[in-house]
Each structure stands twice: as structure tokens, then as C-alpha cells.
Amino acid sequence: MTTMQLLGRAKAAKAAMALADTQKKNDALHFMAQELLVAREDILAANALDLAAAKGTVSDVMLDRLALSPERIAAMADGMEQVAALPDPVGQVLRRVERPNGLVIERTAVPMGVIAIIYESRPNVTSDAAALALKAGSACVLRGGKQAHRSADAIVTALKRGLERAGLPADALALVEDTSRASANELMTASGYVDLLIPRGGAGLIRACVDNATVPVIETGTGICHIYVDAAADLAMALDIVTNAKCSRPSVCNAAEVCLVHKDAAPAFLPKLRQRLVDGRAAAGEIPVQLRLDERAAAIIDGTSASDADFDTEFLDYILAVRVVDGVQQAMEHIAAHSTGHSECIVTSDDHAARTFLTGVDAAAVYHNASTRFTDGGEFGLGCEMGISTQKLHARGPMGLEELCCYKYLVRGTGQIR
């Protein structure tokens, strides 16, 4: 089927999804989880073909992302049950006013309609994204990466059976067959068909969507996150936070890429930082962090000299750019010039500096004395997430079920005219 045909069918299915009550949607998620387990052998067989085709052409890290196992499929099914357990956002009255003329106006959460998601190679995104979009009352059109297409197809085939068992249209979930760039462009420009497009992937994909899309887009997930260690920081806490934000999972968007250090803290802090991230890790048999130092930092500790580009790069690796700054104002100026608006942190025991930073830094999440790694739907208490929005329109930070909905006004009268 062509992408436009899939979109036409998804559009036709959106009314049934919008009218489905909570019970029906939860039944569907439950059946979808069951069908994933039933189809386990089919999914693993498809995944084996994907893996065989990819072997030798991609890194081991990529192969691991692509690989499914009985445990990973069980985790995907679990994920669907977890989404079923979350409160239904659709139909919530967000605000209610009764006007002097007797009109009752209710701002009410309603589904977006058709949500399209462009993603890359991790097959579990297929079930995660479908569960969230469907629970939010929308039809869901998925466009995955070429390398995972067989796996995604087997997953979607199983999930569609679950939808049908619940009496919902199988067309409400679709996987785009064409994995070339052309189908991504079709989704970006399918005005009247796609109510919301969410690109989940690298900076290139996101930029292409923002530049070319005529449908509504939410940018996700590019994170050049900064930790600013203030003069008044507890240095042990700062060390723990920087280490966690950099090393606990360097490949994710909420990992730190840059450490800014107050000039008065630098002489004491930087040697400790080097010890912890470089020498200590090497001694413990862990991958040491490569430090890229500005001039003032390089005058205190050893490391690679930073180029200008190092302060504008999402390394997603064991690399940390380090700059010494004069104070909170210069730290904020640096962040304003280089941030992607994801997550930024100040470590300080000075309340005034903390307030200045929290108020003045423009990002989805601004932290005082905690790791940027907490920017996550689960950690924020949303129970799930579709991605981390780095734009300001509609949703910012982790997007849960509420953020996948819009609202409309229901106005009830008794013949009022103006």
C-alpha cells in the first residue's frame, strides 16, 4: 500500500479512535500485549533477518539496539500493559467557566487525530509509540528505519490483531512500507492527513522536518546539556552530578556534554574532575572520559584542547567539553549561545545564584543540584514518554499522554445570541 493510502485509511479510522472509551482502548492495549507474545517466534524470525542483513554494515552498538530477544519482547508487552494502566487524558475538562449570560464553556482534552512518528532502528519504539498514540485516542502511522523494517512489520502485524480483537479498526495503526527518504517527505507534507508529526532521531532528521514540514511538528531530543559548577558548589556533589550526567548513559539526549566551572572553583574542582572521570575510571577498567579543555581549564589540568566546535557538539560519547567562566552570568550567556534548549543544571549552595539560573536559562528543564539525566517521562512522573520536546510550542520536555492531546471548547447554551 502507498503511504498516502495508509494515511487515508488512518484518517478514516481516527473518528473511531476518538470515540473509543477508556475501557475499549485499555482492552486493545491488553490484547496487543497478548498478541506480541503470541507472535514472538514470528517477530524473532523477522528480527534475525534484519540482523543478518545489518551485520557488517553497522557498529556493534547499532546491532545491539536492533536485536530482539524473548525478554525484550516480554518487556514490550509489559510496556503496553503499563500504558493501559495510565489515566486516560481524553475527555478531561481542563477548565470550566459559566459566563454571566449562562453559557457554560468547557475546555476539554481531545485527541490530535493522526499522529505520525518517524524513527530509526530500535524495534521496541514501534510498540511504545503505538501504545501511547492509541491510548491518547489518535490513529498512529509509523515510519521506521530500513534496518528494522522486517521486525517492525512483524510487530505491527501482531498489534493490529490486538486492535481488531477490541473492536477497533486495524487501520488506526500503520507501518509505512517505503523506508526511503521519499516517504518521510510525504509524511512531512501530508496536510489534512497528519495532525502531528514527531521525528525521533538524529539532528539531521529533526532539521529536515522543521525545514520541510507543512504539517505540525514537535522537535525532539537533541541535547547539548550543560552542568555549571558555581563558586558556591559543594564540590563532592558537583563531582557526583557531572559523573552521573556524563557517564551513566552517554548515548542519550539528557546526558551532559559540557561542564562550565566558576573560576574560583576551578583550581580545586578540575583536578578532582580529572581524577574521577579520567584516571579513576581507567584504573577501574571503565572507559575514561576525554576532556576537551578551554584555555583557562587547560592551565589547571591536562587534557585535549577544545575547538570552538566542541561547545556545539552533541558527543553522545565519553567526551566532555570544559570551560572556565567568570560567574553565573557568563555561564548563562554561554548556555544561551550554545544550548539546544533541552536540560541545563547549576550546582550551587547559593540561593541567589540558583534563582538567577533557574529564571534566566531558557530550556525545557532547568536543574538546581540534580543530574540532567532525570529529564525523562518516567522520572518526571508522567508514567511514559513519546520523546523530549525541545521546542516551545505545545509541549516542552518529556511528552506524556496529555501532551499527545489537544483541546477543544464545548459551549452549551439555551439560545444565547450576541
Add this chain to the structure above:
Amino acid sequence: MTTMQLLGRAKAAKAAMALADTQKKNDALHFMAQELLVAREDILAANALDLAAAKGTVSDVMLDRLALSPERIAAMADGMEQVAALPDPVGQVLRRVERPNGLVIERTAVPMGVIAIIYESRPNVTSDAAALALKAGSACVLRGGKQAHRSADAIVTALKRGLERAGLPADALALVEDTSRASANELMTASGYVDLLIPRGGAGLIRACVDNATVPVIETGTGICHIYVDAAADLAMALDIVTNAKCSRPSVCNAAEVCLVHKDAAPAFLPKLRQRLVDGRAAAGEIPVQLRLDERAAAIIDGTSASDADFDTEFLDYILAVRVVDGVQQAMEHIAAHSTGHSECIVTSDDHAARTFLTGVDAAAVYHNASTRFTDGGEFGLGCEMGISTQKLHARGPMGLEELCCYKYLVRGTGQIR
């Protein structure tokens, strides 16, 4: 100054706007209102030049929209005082959670940054839009129509004096000097400078923004609004609602353009409709409404035959397209195919039909037994409005101060790592 220079200065001014407290912003609005009155003669002189240049090239309606008077300037100043009196959305904690690990996470309303507005000939939009954007804590870049440029320039000059008297940067408010299409395109593609673009104008302008913009846009104001008169409608109420929605101000976006009538109500209702809108108005010396009838309506009353295009046209005039439908389902299908997602109404005393319509119709505002003319910030209790959003992302329906803000998460910890 070039448009990009203005934008650079507005961007530099946005931090000062974001940090300004409520008192300072309200002082600025108060001083801006005073300066408008002080500059009254200058503004009227500039307006006289605009009027002289426009005379003979535009309609009398357009000339009236362009014309200022001492009373209109006083009303603009009053409007600024009214915005000052509204609650400040910035800094409101929209949601607060304390996580089991002790993190305190606050979703907090913050300004957009730089809001750009492209509008057409009414000079009062200059002060209205500036007041709303500035009170919402954003810098404001205005790009008005060529015909009103001298007036807008005199108004902005006065308003900037008010900003400065309050200790806020005059650069936080700017009027684009170039009124050619090029400057509109510059605003649409000024990524990194424009945080939100709001086009206020005809369908052509809005379409150009949606197609070409790489900055975030909110579509406003195209309204093909429908009134569906159900079999169970109180016909006197239906007549009042259709008359009000069509005739009270036909040139605005919340005016009705189409009346859908249930086949069982049509024989009784259509003759009354014709009497009220056509013959009655003519007899009273009012402009009669031209009815454009589908075949089934034309079998009951006299009128012009409707073409297909009549059901996809925002007439903004004393013209009403009329179609007879089989029931609420067909009415909803018609609306789904032809609506611009602005305001739609059902007139009925049947609760089931009302519920079906309210739930199933996808529009910013869906009415039961009230005129679509109420879709307005003031009528909805917002105290003001920047326009009516007809998109689903971010804001839908009338946009007040809250809808001109976004949010960020403030996360306070005591050294938490993950």
C-alpha cells in the same frame, strides 16, 4: 533598520522582558497608554497621510478600518489599561510534583521570547498586539500592512517611550520598516530569532506562513462556520441563532457561512429562514441575505442555486449557503469535509444528538444552542485575545495571555543522581 537588525535587537531585549515583574510590565502598559494620548496629534497626522494615500485605491469599508479618531486612540489607550489589569501568566506554577527521590519538579509558565505578528490594515491592532505580547513577557516585532504604515509607526514610537519610562528596553517593541512581501518571508524563516509567529489576516497570508515558515506559527482566523438545525430544534431559537451568527457582523471569522437543516425540519424552517433573512430584512431597510441553496433546499424555498464552491467559501458577507441533510451524521460528515475547524453549532433539544455532535465535531469551539459569534477572547472570559487559533498544536480557539506563553520545568534537588 533592516528587519534582521530589528530582530537581533528584539532577541537581545527578551531577557529583560522575561525578568520584568508584573508591576514593571503594568507600569509600562500604563505609560504606553499615556504616551498614546500625548502623541494623539502626531498619530492623527500620520493617519491622515495614510488615508490620503489610500483614498481612491481601496473600498470605503477598508478606509473606515484604516481611519483613526481621537475616540479610537482613546479606546486603544483604554485597551492597554485593560491588559494591565489582567493577571500575569508568567511564573505561574502549572503543576508541581515531589518525586519519591525528593526532586521537586514545577511546570512553570514562561514567556515565548520574541513574538512576531504579521497583520493588515487596522492601526489599532498595533497597540492591542503589543500590549498582549509584552504583558506575556515577550518582545514583540510587528509587521503591519503598507497602507497603515505611517499610523503604525507613530503609534509604535509613542509606545516605545512608554516602555522606556518603565525602565524596559525600547527594542522590546519594533515595527518592521519594510512592508513588502520580503519582510514577511524574513520573519517566517528567522529561526533562532522568532519564537512564535502569528499571522493575522486573510487565508492567503495564513497559507503562505504555514507553507513557508521554519519558525513556529499559530494559524488564526479563517472561519467557515456551520449551524446545523436538527429535527428536534426549537425553530424560533434556531432562527435567532442563524440570524445572529450570519448578520450581526458578517465580516468576522466567527460569523456563520453555512446552514445545514435536517430534512424533517426543512419544510417548516426554510420558509421562516427566508422570511427572516431575506424579505424581513429588505422590508426593514436592512441588507437582505443572499441564500445559496442546494437542490433539496431549492425545492422548498426560492434562492440562488449553490455551487460546490459555495460550501467551501468564507463569504464574510450577507451570503448564506444552505443544505438539507438527512440527519446529524450527514451534518457531521459535511462539516468534517468543509470546516476550517473554527466554530460549529448544533441547534436541538435532543440531548443524544447534541452529545454526538459535541463529541464528534473536530473544531476549536463546538456549540449547542448558542451563536458561533461567541468565539472570542472577551466572550470566553479571557479578558482579551491575540486571535483565534484554528490549529491543534499549542492553542486552539481564542488566544489570551496564557496561550501566548510556554512553560519550562524547574527541577530542584539536593544532589540526586540517577
